[in-house]
Amino acid sequence: MPAVTADTLTLTRLPALDPGTTAWRDVVKLVVAQRFLEGEGFAVRRPFPSTDLALADPFLLLDHMGAVEYAPGEAKGAPWHPHRGFETVTYIIDGAFEHTDSAGGGGLIADGATQWMTAGSGVMHSELPTAELVASGGLFHGLQLWVNLPRADKWAPPRYQDIGAHDAALLSTPDGGALVRLIAGDLAGHAGPGNTYTPITYLHATVSPGARLDLPWPAHFNAMVYVLSGRGVVGASGRPLEEGQLVVLGAGDAVTLTAAATQPQASAQGWEVIVLGGLPLREPVARYGPFVMNTKAEIIEAVEDFQRGTLIRSTPEHVASPTEPGMAHRTSADETLDG
Template structure:
């Protein structure tokens, strides 16, 4: 069996997105893209005081999928098709935007009133041309229904968000082959994952520290390693004195032209122009209560600014 090395280690900067929440843009800046992956944001970790919690008010999507994985905090999501719900710690939402909709992701009333810790991820996955205008679809999976695999020595735990690991398969159905694993290694432990030769991928350490690939490049919290395009076995090792939490994400490239404009990802400029026109014409719909979500966001932004100025 051939092994994959890490060809690049990068450290994304902390910046603001949406209403002003803190993110590390793992894919999308220091690593522009990793076909089929368009973006990975690491949201937080941040501790909000009462009234400070921020979200992403009403915004459109077309032509790709968004994956939201919550570590801490709660997110209330709503869309123009009438879907709504609350994502809690450990939950994952796999949204296929397809032909498009309006979506909002906001803090819950509990988080707004009481404050608390927020951390999570949002991954954007491209769709092939034949799937870009399909009907939108949601897969909301609570924490207790996410399959978990463990190594024989019980020192490595793997949440199988999509794909397969250690003989355990995910419950999420994907449009193209995708592996998405949340791996927790105890100090000094090691883990090997089979990654098909056809897949590109990356590994992001979101807590702790370790060594990636057969070349054992050192990484720490907030760093990402890009997998080589040769080999089928990927290795990760935790430091001797620290746990390592990492997201391993890999998928089969689509290899099609990409033209994107903000929340629209299509194959041609004409398709982007049509998406903008459809959005402006209201064809992607709307969500009742938009003004209140904007007011809530502006109030939280003002309080955050005030609290920072008082430090």
């Protein structure tokens, strides 16, 4: 796994949490990711939106791409397509995507890097495998997360944040048993590099076999855990969780996970999990394909703008190295997920 690794004993440690003063969140829903074809026909596993979890406010979609070993000529991507009204977060663990946008910019997302695209008022872009990956084949593994924008920010100018593999904040547990890559948000006073309009926390953790990961978590955020590979237990009651499964956690101010002592061969280094949560917007959601707005009329406007060629209203801004995490508009607090 080329996603950033480090000697956990040399990293900044997360605080040890006191079980006597911490309210551990527990599992309230388990979702098994469903399989879909996207773009030119590449397979994804999607825990939401689904029949079991229609909306995970403020998140709109989570697609798990791979892990897959492509043969020569098999790799596919998502050619030119529009977006309006939300943000797409593409995190590539293995392999590479080449991004191209409506301003003529672009770049490579590879081996632990993230591209954070704020579609805002409207943007066109493509994400395709590199020519080398198409020609020679190889391992590909990544995620795409859609984050809703508050009503006040749906018309913000488009923005791209190129978050390099080594930009993520790297943290470890007190005993060094887990490596945490913080992509966005705040965790125990440590900030991830991603600038967000909607307050969220998004991280990728590798938990060594038999090790435990305890995370302080804002009580006003919701929380979910998705398994990339391996197996373990989550929550106060120790709910088993394995690859392709997601759990929604209930109220509390801390999240606990423990990796199984014996892992599948493919997960020998540890249990690979995504932990994410945010402040629900509690606003109406109207969505149609690549457009997510607040009303049906706004969706119709987006479709008509796309058909007329007027979807792009301003030039996207590219941010090479984000330095101001947490640029967020606050809304009413909530402790549970919709859906």
